[in-house]
Amino acid sequence: MINLPPGVPLARPSLGSSGQTGTWRVLRPVIHYDKCTKCRLCFFYCVENTIDLEPNMFPKIDYQYCKGCGVCAQVCPTAAIEMMREVK
């Protein structure tokens, strides 16, 4: 490996270095697990990839990055995701 000449555009971003977009959220999606059928539609549809699957296949939302767009609540066939107003 040679030393690269200066000026090669490479970045070494750390977690959250370009902003924790969860702070943008006005409405917070909350999953009611009693209604969840593990269909994973919310997982597939989440535009920001902030929904992960737990080992037991239940979806889990990463609130540090979820912008609260509400797509998951729209696509949930059992209306298990409720958009709740953020209260600080």
Next chain:
Amino acid sequence: MQVTKGVVKALVGNHAVAYAVKQAKPQVLAVYPITPQTTMLEKLSEYVDRGELKARLIRVESEHSALASIYGAAVAGARVFTATASQGLLYMTEMLYWAGGQRVPIVAAVATRALASPWSILDDHQDFMSKRDAIWIQMMAENVQEAYDLTIQAFRISEHENVVLPVMMGFDGFILTHTMERVEVLHDSVVDSFIPPRKFNLVDFTDPVGVGPVAPPEDYIRMRFEAKKAMERSKRVIKEIFREYEGISGRPQHGLVECFMCRDADYVVVSMGAWSGDARVAVERLRERGAKVGLLKVRVFRPFPFEEVRDYLRDCKGVLVMDRAYSFGSGGILVNEVKVSLYGHDVPVHSLVGGLGGMDVRPLHIQTALENLMEGKLEEERWLL
């Protein structure tokens, strides 16, 4: 290094470049056809199919994807190659700037061809010259032998640790790509020792980085400044590599420019590409009659050899610059560079624009223009219509 006599072959330009690429052993090739370059990539596909070249050949859906795919491979450490022309080069343009700005070692051949509209498949330099600001080193060949030589050298230059820039090798469509000439090719072992396998990656898989990130203004302008410095540094590197190649091939490689009978000349014609051969004939004929004329051939257009051009031309009584590409609303592209080189020196510079869209230019046209220049009867800009 020792000179070993090469093997003489009869090759068309496209096959000569393909042969050079095969010897340079790239690991990833992207192929997309466009006249007049297609037969080169066909030949490379044949080499891969026959197992003579062990490379991943990607059949992409466009020129944009062609450069995008080898860009990725080159970032990951592969030696890569592609070729294109004309509209294909224009379609590739977005990725050209990505590759240049990212400082990725890539070699691309451009079989120069006119741009639409109107449609033309024939040769001029408009495609090649329009890419002069894309942070690519640009070299141009005069004949098939030079196209072969420059292709081999391009890999060395591009991967040199003081350069790390993509290189574009231009050669005239049809005039060179489809013309069979005597070519002396090097032995594989000689090329192997001239271009050892690529030594470095831009990225290290054990220590991930983001490639081509968003840059705030203060970083952005510094990276552009570094690219400018790399271009300037590359002049020395290119000359060293040319000299080294001269040693192994036994063929003179001149430098960033080639001076043909121009040292003692009062009137010099400046040109680039295949029609430098016609200019040579014109110069020889006029020399036979005792006229002190010469030819200065530009081999490397980016970085532009300002110092060399100035040194050769500053004591001339007149300079004629031949342009096969035009910046509309400004002038010939090469003539403008030559004028910049001669800033502060009192040398009249005339422009000869011709060959656009494949229009035939013969030695006599150049000879007449030179005669007119010597008689003081040449207009500042003449179009060969």
